[in-house]
Amino acid sequence: MIADRRALLLGAGAFLAAGRARAQSEGDLDLSGRFVQGGHIIGRTWPRALVFVDGEGLTTASAAGLFIVGLDREAPGSVEIRVQDGRRSAWRTLEIAPGTFPMSRIDGLPPSTVEVPADPVLQARIQHEVALKTEGFASRIDGDGFRDGFVWPVENFRVSSRWGAQRILNGTPARPHYGIDLAVPAGSPIRAPAAGRVVLAQPNLHFEGGLVLIDHGQGLITAYLHQSRLDVRQGQDLMRGDLIGRVGMTGRATGPHLCWRMKWRDRNLDPSLLVRT
Incomplete structure (x- = not known):
């Protein structure tokens, strides 16, 4: 891979989560990804749990409990991710870093x-x-x-x-x-x-x-x-x-x-x- 690619990834690397964000109970909601405008959030939770983004139900976790949420170019400075499986729920609020766009x-x-x-x-x-x-x-x-x-x-x-x-x-x-x-x-x-x-x-x-x-x-x-x-x-x-x-x-x-x-x-x-x- 060439220098352009390395510089591109380093520019985004500053916004990697410093560790995995977790909910109230260990293992209920595990979040990682690039928490920056234009980035994404990858989550692991209960299989087929409903996923809410800022209160809006947008997706459902896979049979393996995995889900993804996108952050567009105009994403706000924070986002709340909540998952619900029957009467069980877990949530986390993440800070979203601003992107740098040429x-x-x-x-x-x-x-x-x-x-x-x-x-x-x-x-x-x-x-x-x-x-x-x-x-x-x-x-x-x-x-x-x-x-x-x-x-x-x-x-x-x-x-x-x-x-x-x-x-x-x-x-x-x-x-x-x-x-x-x-x-x-x-x-x-x-x-x-x-x-x-x-x-x-x-x-x-x-x-x-x-x-x-x-x-x-x-x-x-x-x-x-x-x-x-x-x-x-x-x-x-x-x-x-x-x-x-x-x-x-x-x-x-x-x-x-x-x-x-x-x-x-x-x-x-x-x-x-x-x-x-």
Whole structure:
């Protein structure tokens, strides 16, 4: 692994929990992860216990008692995690550290890569593709493929854009970049970073180009954009290391790279923070 990767992980490492947060009874609720904006919380509790985040029931622990909660870019300074199994309950309030998000300015881009033309045919295509992606991100398979942590989906890469960066494109602020861009040569293999199920595999979307979505359980979904070739199909179960496809520059991309994204339900997460968690 190269220096960019080491610096990225060190920047997040300062926010690792200093030990495991525990509830009232030893073993009732064990929490670890990256307690920082863009990070995540991995918990172990009673099998199939209900999990509440700031009072809202959002997920259920797996048969092994494992669950995950995402912390988006705008996560508040604290979060309460409560689990309930019948009359038993346990809870813990965690402090969430602020993230550090770079700002980047890119000028001289072709207008077609920044603005969407007012073409009714194109607009209809985009709306159709939005529906496909929305259905994919709504997947909630019963599993805990995140339990053994993640590995990088490509090798020998350079981080060309960090997660959460605020981009100014041709002088106009865009929404934060909710992916981490990993620059590698075109045709490089992309492999599953953890076990999961393919819930979307589309080769030629307008924005994302070749796109694959993988559900790792409980609504934790990773996305792989701009692929030149897809080697998986929707509904296929994957193990860590299985081939997903090949790096390309399809869709709205200015060079070959993998844009790697992650969502937990409606929250955007930094996938790099799950590497080796």
